[in-house]
Amino acid sequence: MQESHHNRQVWSFSLYFCLGVVVCETFHYSVPEEKKSGSLVANVLKDLKVDVKGLSARRAQLASEGTKQYFQLDPHTGTVILQDRIDREALCSQKDPCILHSEIVLENPLQVHRIEVQIEDVNDNSPQFSKKQFLFEIPEQTPLNTRFLLESATDADRGDNAVQNYTLSLNDHFRLGIQSHSDGSKSAELILEKQLDREENAQLFLILSAIDGGTPKRTGTANIVIDVLDNNDNVPQFQQTLYNVKLLENASPNTLVAKVEATDRDVGSNADITYSFSQVPENVLRSFKLNKHTGELAVAGLIDYEENRNYAINIKATDGGGLSDYCKVKVEVEDTNDNAPEVTLTSLISPLPEDSPTDTVVALFRVTDRDSGDNGRTACTTEANLPFLLKASANNYYQLVTQQTLDREKASEYNITIAAIDQGSPRLTSVRIISVQISDINDNSPVFEKSSYEMQLWENNIPGLLIGLVQARDLDTERNAKIMYSVLPGKVSGQPVSSYVSINSETGNLYAIRSLDFEQVKDFQVTVRAVDSGSPPLSSEAIVRVAVMDENDNAPFILYPLQNGSSPSSDLVPRGAEAGYLVTKVVAVDRDSGQNSWLSYELLKATEPGLFSVGAQNGEVKTMRPINKRDSFKQKLIIGVRDNGHPTQSTSATLSILLVDGFSDPYMKMVAVPKDEVVEQEDRTLIMYLVICLAVISFIFLLSVVVFVSIKIHKRRKFIETSTMNFPVGPNFPENHGDADAGSLSRAYNYEVCLAGGSLNSEFRFLRPLFPVFSVEPAQSQGVQRISPSSQDLPSHEVEGQLKCQARGAVSEDAAARSGGPSCTGNQPITANANIGQNDWLSYQ
Numbered sequence: 001m002q003e004s005h006h007n008r009q010v011w012s013f014s015l016y017f018c019l020g021v022v023v024c025e026t027f028h029y030s031v032p033e034e035k036k037s038g039s040l041v042a043n044v045l046k047d048l049k050v051d052v053k054g055l056s057a058r059r060a061q062l063a064s065e066g067t068k069q070y071f072q073l074d075p076h077t078g079t080v081i082l083q084d085r086i087d088r089e090a091l092c093s094q095k096d097p098c099i100l101h102s103e104i105v106l107e108n109p110l111q112v113h114r115i116e117v118q119i120e121d122v123n124d125n126s127p128q129f130s131k132k133q134f135l136f137e138i139p140e141q142t143p144l145n146t147r148f149l150l151e152s153a154t155d156a157d158r159g160d161n162a163v164q165n166y167t168l169s170l171n172d173h174f175r176l177g178i179q180s181h182s183d184g185s186k187s188a189e190l191i192l193e194k195q196l197d198r199e200e201n202a203q204l205f206l207i208l209s210a211i212d213g214g215t216p217k218r219t220g221t222a223n224i225v226i227d228v229l230d231n232n233d234n235v236p237q238f239q240q241t242l243y244n245v246k247l248l249e250n251a252s253p254n255t256l257v258a259k260v261e262a263t264d265r266d267v268g269s270n271a272d273i274t275y276s277f278s279q280v281p282e283n284v285l286r287s288f289k290l291n292k293h294t295g296e297l298a299v300a301g302l303i304d305y306e307e308n309r310n311y312a313i314n315i316k317a318t319d320g321g322g323l324s325d326y327c328k329v330k331v332e333v334e335d336t337n338d339n340a341p342e343v344t345l346t347s348l349i350s351p352l353p354e355d356s357p358t359d360t361v362v363a364l365f366r367v368t369d370r371d372s373g374d375n376g377r378t379a380c381t382t383e384a385n386l387p388f389l390l391k392a393s394a395n396n397y398y399q400l401v402t403q404q405t406l407d408r409e410k411a412s413e414y415n416i417t418i419a420a421i422d423q424g425s426p427r428l429t430s431v432r433i434i435s436v437q438i439s440d441i442n443d444n445s446p447v448f449e450k451s452s453y454e455m456q457l458w459e460n461n462i463p464g465l466l467i468g469l470v471q472a473r474d475l476d477t478e479r480n481a482k483i484m485y486s487v488l489p490g491k492v493s494g495q496p497v498s499s500y501v502s503i504n505s506e507t508g509n510l511y512a513i514r515s516l517d518f519e520q521v522k523d524f525q526v527t528v529r530a531v532d533s534g535s536p537p538l539s540s541e542a543i544v545r546v547a548v549m550d551e552n553d554n555a556p557f558i559l560y561p562l563q564n565g566s567s568p569s570s571d572l573v574p575r576g577a578e579a580g581y582l583v584t585k586v587v588a589v590d591r592d593s594g595q596n597s598w599l600s601y602e603l604l605k606a607t608e609p610g611l612f613s614v615g616a617q618n619g620e621v622k623t624m625r626p627i628n629k630r631d632s633f634k635q636k637l638i639i640g641v642r643d644n645g646h647p648t649q650s651t652s653a654t655l656s657i658l659l660v661d662g663f664s665d666p667y668m669k670m671v672a673v674p675k676d677e678v679v680e681q682e683d684r685t686l687i688m689y690l691v692i693c694l695a696v697i698s699f700i701f702l703l704s705v706v707v708f709v710s711i712k713i714h715k716r717r718k719f720i721e722t723s724t725m726n727f728p729v730g731p732n733f734p735e736n737h738g739d740a741d742a743g744s745l746s747r748a749y750n751y752e753v754c755l756a757g758g759s760l761n762s763e764f765r766f767l768r769p770l771f772p773v774f775s776v777e778p779a780q781s782q783g784v785q786r787i788s789p790s791s792q793d794l795p796s797h798e799v800e801g802q803l804k805c806q807a808r809g810a811v812s813e814d815a816a817a818r819s820g821g822p823s824c825t826g827n828q829p830i831t832a833n834a835n836i837g838q839n840d841w842l843s844y845q
Contacts, residue, residue, distance in 0.1 A: 026114040027104075029080070033088035033119050038081055041071060041117060044104060045078035048113065052078060057108075062115075064102040071102055071117065080115070088119045089156040096158045123161040123214025127153040129222040133279070134208075136190075137227045137323060140198040147177065148190040153210030153220050160213035169207040174226075176208075190224075198228040229322035236264040236273050236317040238327040248334045249305040253298075257288065258329050260295040262317035269320030278316035278326060283308055288331075290315065297329060305335035306370045339370040341378040341420035343432035346397075351439035354408040362388060363400040363434050367420045375424035383417050388436075390418075400434065408438040409475045442480040442534025446472035448542040455510070458549045459518040467501065467510045470542060472530035480534035483508075488527040488541070497526050501546070510544065518550040519591050552645025554591040556599055558653045561586070570656040573635075575627045583612065586619035586653055588641045596645035604652060605638040612657070614639050621655065633659055 029042040045055065055078055062073035062080065072083045092098030098119040105112050130151060138148070155162045166188035168176035173194045179187045188208065206224040211217055238260060245258045264271045275295045277284065288311070289300035297313065311331040318324045346364040369376040380398050382390045389403040400416065418432040448470065455468040474481040485508045490497040502511050510528070524546055531539040561584070571584045590597040601619040606612055608631060613624045621637065635657040642650040693701045 026116060028116050028118070030118040030120050031082065031086070032122050033086050034122055034124055035082055035085065037084055041080040041082060043077070043079050044073070044113075044115075048078070048104065048106070050106075052076065058106040061105045062102055063105060064100070070100055073104065086119055088121050089125065091119065121158045121161055123157055123212060123216075123218060125156040125161075126218035127155045127163045127210035127212055127220035129153050129208075129210070129220060131222065133223040133225060135225045135227065137229050138196060139229045139231050140196045141231055142192055142196060144192055144195060146192045148192075150188045150190060150208060150224075152185065152187045153222075155210075155212050157212065157214065162212055163210050164213035165211045167209045167211065171204065171206055173204065174206065196228045202228050204228070227322065231321065234265040234270070234319070235323040236262040236319050236325045238262045238317060238325055241327045243327065243329040244332070245329065246332045246334060247299070247303060249303045249336050250338055251299045251303050253300060255299040257297045257299060257331060260297065260315050260317075260327055260329065262295070262325055262327075264319045272320040273317050276316050276318065278314040280313055284311055284313055287311070288313065303333055304338070305333045306339055309333050338428075339375070340428035340430040341367050341369045341422050343367055343380075343418050343420050343430060345432070345434065348434065348436070350435065351437035352406070353439050353441060354406045355441050356402055356406060358402050358404060360402045361399050362402060362436055365398055365400075365418065365432070365434075367396050367398065369422050371422065371424060375422055377423040378420050380418060380420050382419070386414065386416060388414070388416060406438055408440050408477070409444065412438050412477070414438070440477040440480050442476055442532065442536070442538060444475040444480075445538035446474045446483050446530040446532050446540050448472045448530065448540060450542065452543040452545065455544060455546045456549050457512060457516065457546055459516050459551050460553055461512050461515055463512065463514055465512045467512055467546060468544075470503075470508045470510060470528050470544060472508070472540060472542070474532050476532065476534065480532055482533040483530050484533065486529050486531070488529055490526060492524040493521055497524070500524065501526055503528060516548050518548045518593070519554070521548055523547045550593045550596055552592055552596040552643060552647065552649055555649040556588045556590045556641040556643055556651050558641065558651060559587040559589060561653060561655060563653055570658050572658050572660050573623070573627065575629070575631075575659050575661050577623050577627050579623055579625050581623040583621040583623065583657060584655065586614070586621065586639050586641065586655075588619065588651070588653075590643050592643065592645060596643055598644035600642050600644070602640050602642070603637065604640040607632055607635045607637075611635065612637055627659055631659055635659065
């Protein structure tokens with residue numbers, strides 16, 4: 001309607017004007033907005049029906065309505081061009097269409113042609129909301145399908161370029177309703193679809209988008225914050241919505257700025273009002289504080305005019321039910337001269353290599369002062385005795401450069417104080433500390449705490465046992481100070497050192513790989529190398545001496561008498577021995593060392609405890625009292641040998657001692673056992689065994705006796721034959737040679753005496769003549785010792801002789817085998833007593 005009415009007015013005016021002038025005609029053109037200056041609008045030659053010459057001859061002119069000329073006519077070409085850029089929204093606002101009127105005047109004859117140029121809209125404006133965020137406080141019991149009108153977005157463009165649609169971000173409670181109006185505009189509203197539950201979700205955040213219809217489409221957004229409230233029907237109200245106050249900068253803390261007050265018609269908790277800041281920037285929170293109970297706004301921090309000249313503080317009053325009202329406090333800050341110089345660091349090299357050359361630029365900074373005049377003129381200084389120098393540059397820039405070599409090991413960090421002072425009154429100074437880290441280069445080798453280490457390790461250690469720790473330190477840092485340890489190749493007892501110890505490459509812990517034996521390896525040394533991880537790597541070495549400590553892991557070993565598992569040897573003691581008589585000596589050794597090898601001897605068990613004693617230190621077995629006839633013929637001693645280690649190790653030796661009559665030389669003992677006593681003891685024992693054996697296995701025993709007797713006869717015959725061959729016999733020996741001494745034998749005989757080393761219960765003794773002997777010759781090669789009476793006078797009825805058989809060499813195995821009888825073993829003395837002639841001799845085997 002408006003457009004048609006406007007067209008009728010234009011045609012009426014044109015008709016009226018044409019009636020007053022010769023002729024007129026209206027031309028219609030269009031041009032988009034935002035075209036740059038000089039753009040072509042139209043060529044009017046064709047519409048005016050004139051050529052270029054006619055247009056110039058008739059002095060064509062273009063006149064625009066209004067004070068500003070947007071178009072220009074070129075009389076030489078007939079083109080109408082833009083003289084200035086046109087903004088449709090600034091020119092016509094919301095008027096549509098937007099038309100600019102001009103006139104072309106031709107002279108001779110006078111003609112006036114009206115030109116209408118329509119400014120077409122382009123989509124150069126996005127939809128906008130009045131606020132970036134809209135807050136809705138909705139009680140949780142609001143009925144479903146309740147509508148909440150949203151503020152419409154505005155778009156300076158028109159038509160299709162204006163707002164065409166609205167969208168809402170996805171959510172569970174609301175959907176968006178679009179309302180179209182008669183003027184073509186659209187509005188949006190929130191429609192509640194799902195019941196709100198404040199306990200489940202007290203606040204919702206939605207995004208409302210407005211979209212225009214241009215190409216490309218433009219969009220404007222606003223945030224919708226929905227606070228879900230408890231039921232409350234009265235909203236607090238401030239007494240005034242705007243408070244204007246003035247505040248001097250640098251006001252002291254707790255200075256009262258303003259007091260806001262709101263009232264609520266409700267009662268109880270819904271009328272309890274608390275005050276809080278509402279969507280205020282961070283600088284407001286730093287500078288002001290609000291008493292939530294009284295509404296008093298006070299200074300909390302520094303108020304700086306140069307930082308903020310005014311503050312707009314939104315304060316919210318909320319009752320106990322969650323309903324709120326808002327007011328605004330505008331604070332205007334009044335200025336004072338209070339600005340100190342500012343040091344602004346532009347660049348900094350940190351960390352700085354310690355091998356940096358002199359005049360290296362470490363830092364570049366600028367000193368500024370927000371004041372003016374003398375208050376803004378500054379000077380900059382730094383502390384002395386530093387390896388850095390301050391150089392001034394243009395525009396208040398300063399360079400911090402090195403003036404001497406650096407050493408990180410002496411100083412790894414420098415905190416350089418930069419002091420800037422202005423020329424105001426009073427003078428203000430600011431200080432900036434620049435921290436420069438000195439980075440490391442690998443210029444230090446690892447250094448061990450000691451050049452050599454002394455460590456101890458007990459023998460019989462478990463493999464993998466920690467021996468000790470070696471540590472090296474590197475004055476460098478990070479990778480240059482990361483140390484790796486290794487054991488250099490070497491030999492220990494002819495074997496690689498790597499088979500004895502290993503080292504943790506990171507910690508320096510030294511471990512034993514194998515179990516060591518002090519008796520094999522008493523000490524050894526290894527060389528440990530420490531290498532850092534720098535480039536190039538640096539290293540150092542240290543000697544580690546490991547002493548193997550002895551443990552008491554070896555029991556004493558009996559050397560004499562030999563304990564070889566067979567029957568122990570017997571030592572012979574004359575019955576006439578007095579107290580202190582040396583019977584024998586127990587010899588033992590210990591492979592350990594030190595006090596672990598100190599041995600002590602003790603008598604553990606004896607047939608007659610009071611008869612013998614053992615030397616605690618030397619192991620000598622001696623008689624404690626004279627031997628009498630009542631003492632048992634066979635004595636058995638168990639002697640313990642104990643070392644001095646911890647724990648103590650011990651062993652024992654078993655000695656068999658025979659008490660015999662008829663000899664006095666302790667070095668040559670010959671057997672002279674009372675026959676009656678031996679026979680009596682053997683008879684009792686044999687009778688007991690015979691009764692038992694006959695009752696149990698009589699048949700087997702008889703068979704065994706037959707076999708045993710047969711074997712013994714066979715061995716006896718073999719022995720006699722062998723002896724006859726080995727020993728010479730003198731057939732012309734006088735039979736009555738031995739009659740010179742009364743009581744002597746008429747002939748000389750050899751006697752074989754066999755003594756078993758076991759108990760008396762298991763011994764068999766044989767005393768039988770072997771053969772006559774006519775000459776005396778040594779027969780060591782045959783394992784026989786021959787003894788002739790001395791030239792001295794002997795007793796008429798007794799000859800004493802002794803023979804001491806050694807375990808090794810005394811009687812060879814061949815001689816024993818040829819003789820067919822038992823041989824002396826160990827260190828068993830054998831004593832024999834017989835009445836013989838002066839030229840007779842005895843042979844003992």
